[in-house]
Amino acid sequence: LAAIIYTAMLMPWLKVLGLRVQTIFALGGVGGLAVGLASQNLVANGIATILIHLQRRFTEGQEVESRGKNIRGVVEKIGLLSTVVNQLDGMPIRVPNSVLLADALVIRSTKHFRGFEEKLHVILDDMNNMSDMLQKAGDALADHPEVLSTQEVQALKAQLKGSLKLYPPIACYGGVSER
Numbered sequence: 001l002a003a004i005i006y007t008a009m010l011m012p013w014l015k016v017l018g019l020r021v022q023t024i025f026a027l028g029g030v031g032g033l034a035v036g037l038a039s040q041n042l043v044a045n046g047i048a049t050i051l052i053h054l055q056r057r058f059t060e061g062q063e064v065e066s067r068g069k070n071i072r073g074v075v076e077k078i079g080l081l082s083t084v085v086n087q088l089d090g091m092p093i094r095v096p097n098s099v100l101l102a103d104a105l106v107i108r109s110t111k112h113f114r115g116f117e118e119k120l121h122v123i124l125d126d127m128n129n130m131s132d133m134l135q136k137a138g139d140a141l142a143d144h145p146e147v148l149s150t151q152e153v154q155a156l157k158a159q160l161k162g163s164l165k166l167y168p169p170i171a172c173y174g175g176v177s178e179r
Helices: 002-017 021-055 097-102 127-143 150-159
Strands: 063-066 071-078 082-087 092-096 105-107
16 A cells, blocks of 8 residues: 555656656566566575475585586585585585586485496416416405405395395406507
C-alpha cells in the first residue's frame, strides 16, 4: 500500500521534470535484469555451499579430483562461495562451489589401496635366466609387507561386493628390445 502511495506522489514530479513513466519503468526493468544476471553466480555458489555441507560431499583435508575440470589436490578451506584446493604441484586454486557440486568428483582420500604398475628394463646375457628372474621378482612381491596378498585381494573384493577390478600382484615378461 505504501508503494502505491509513493508512486502516486512521484508521478506529478516526473511530469514536472519532463520524464515519462514508461521510461522509468523500462530503466527499472533493465536494472533488475542486470542485477539478476549479476547475482546468478552468487546465488548458485551460495546454494552449492549449503548442499556441500549438508551432503558432506567432501571435507577439508581430503584429496579430491574433479573429472570435468581437471582439478586435483587437497581441500584446504571450504568458503561461502568457493573452495581452496592445494594442487599436487603446491599451487592453490580457488574453485567456485557450484563447479565442485555439479562435476563428477572423486574423493581420493577414501581409497582402500593404491595401485601402480612398474616396468623394469633388464639386460640379460642369457634369456634362459628369464624364468628364474621372474620367479624371484614374484616372490619379492608376495613377501613384501605393503603389497596385498591374494587372500587380502579376495577379502577386499568380498567386502566391496565385487564392484572392484583388483588383481593380486604379478611379475611378468613384457617383451624384448634391442640393446
